[in-house]
Amino acid sequence: MLTSEILKASILVVDDQEANVMLLEQMLRKAGYEHITSTMDPHTVVPLHLAHRYDLILLDLQMPEMDGFQVMEGLKEIETTGYLPVLVITAQPAHKLRALQAGAKDFVSKPFDLVEVQTRIHNMLEVRLLYQKLENYNKVLEQTVLERTAELRESEARFKSLTELSSDWYWEQDQQGKFTKVSGPVFEMLGIDADSADGAVNIVATERWNEAERVQLEDNIANRRPFLDFVYSRRNADGTLQYLQVSGEPMFDSASLFIGYRGIGMDVTDRMHRDQEK
Secondary structure: OOHHHHHOOEEEEEOOOHHHHHHHHHHHHHHOOOEEEEEOOHHHHHHHHHHHOOOEEEEEOOOOOOOHHHHHHHHHOOOOOOOOOEEEEEOOOOHHHHHHHOOOOEEEEOOOOHHHHHHHHHHHHHHHHHHHHHHHHHHHHHHHHHHHHHHHHHHHHHHHHHHHHHOOEEEEEEOOOOEEEEEOOHHHHHOEOOOOOOOOOOEOOOOOEOHHHHHHHHHHHHOOOOEEEEEEEEEOOOOOEEEEEEEEEEEEOOOOOEEEEEEEEEEOHHHHHHHHHO
């Protein structure tokens, strides 16, 4: 991370001793930090952080009326993700572990070692800003996924609408021949036994179908060949001929493995009769 980004971070200094506040402010400004705020009243920390969302809070633990532990409890209500940008300041070695358990991310001891304080501040801000970048990236990624999902659904809806407008039925089968999607009178038009328990293709044996045409259609599907506007016929109960037109294509995954068939079809009886009358 660039040093210039770290130096632009917002920092809040909290200490009830004016001399400590002045020392920390002077040290931070000399190091090049540009956005520094301070308070000697611990009661103002939570509303200040709620308004400004500081990247780092230098928090003294030993203050009258309201100590640093109580301040951190208030900050937890704001930082719902559980990350408290708090570096505690303490003269009591026994308070260090308790402070970390309370949510502080690091600590410095009194009296100050200014080099140590600067190093810990720099390191903590670097981690904090990286955390924020990751959080922002995840939000952008989540929004992108939502947008792409919406686009995909819109595309699927458009495809379905166009399919329904251009055909009477649509179907998809998996690699075992089981129907996974159907729209319209697929089973009737294809001569499929819809009562098949496993959903697999079961051609209805009947003399109504033109046998040669059905053999050719089944051969195309069995050998995973695409077919376009294939017309086959069957004889209705009243003796009239019905003509059906189907188009289908095999589907393959990214590894070129066969995963099924999909196709559309329509009743073209009227068109065929008109063509025959010409």
